[in-house]
Amino acid sequence: MKTKQITQLGMLLSISLVLGYLESLLPVMAAVPGVKIGLANIVTMLVLYRYGGKQAFFIMLLRVTMAGFLYSGVTGILYGLMGGVCCLLVMAILKRYPLFSILGVSMAGAVSHNAGQIIAAVFVMENAAIFYYLPVLCISGILSGLLVGYLSHLLIKWHFKNFPQN
Amino acid sequence: MDIMRNSLIKKGDVGILLLILAAAAFLCVSAGWKKQGDWVYVTVNGNETVYSLKDDREISIGADNGTDAYNRIVIKDHAVYMESASCPDQICVRHKPASKDGETIICLPNQVFIEVASGKEKDIDN
16 A cells, blocks of 8 residues: 555545544434434545545444544444444445446445444344334435435545546 | 436436335334234343333332433333433433334433333243
């Protein structure tokens, strides 16, 4: 990895942390835990599309761990990692196929993220009934995925125009 | 599909959307078919206690463990709900009363978990 890319990824990582913090300042939108926009995922999308899956994975790993120590605690890291890994796996696979645009990739990623967190919650709370939250999280995942996907589309287009070579 | 050719949305995206909606609908329907519950399982920090959903009563949790955290659960008219709680988000308090098999009310901050179940009581020494 070139020094230039390390620097860029470092800055993107800090941007994603700030985005996550900004989102926590927004008033709570729903009465269901786990429903959120996932603004920080815009950075993950940018890195995935402009740098690659490996880089996106490391950025996600670092962001979740750092955000966990800063705001949400160790349980938060566990939930975040489970969600992040599921999300990125699905997005990296779907991105390979031209059948899906960034909107679909983002949507599938958001829903997988929520499903991953639910699976983590089932293991933490040792109760399978939490699965009943999943329909709500599916709908919220579609909406947030579309929003994040569209914002990422705009950002990646801009990024491509201004930094064609990275 | 001429509209789609020049737009950001591709066919696969619609497929993903439909797949997710189908999965959500399936989960909803399978949850809606649940029958009326008979028992309330209250789990606090991994310790499970069972109560009958038929008998009205009030359950206080955490009043005597030294911390400020508390949860007050009410069983009334064949339904269970969280009357009050010390948690900051109050999600459990706003949750609608649970009465059907498999329904849950969770207070994540206080690690309190309420589940309604039906059928014969599981063998718990209570």
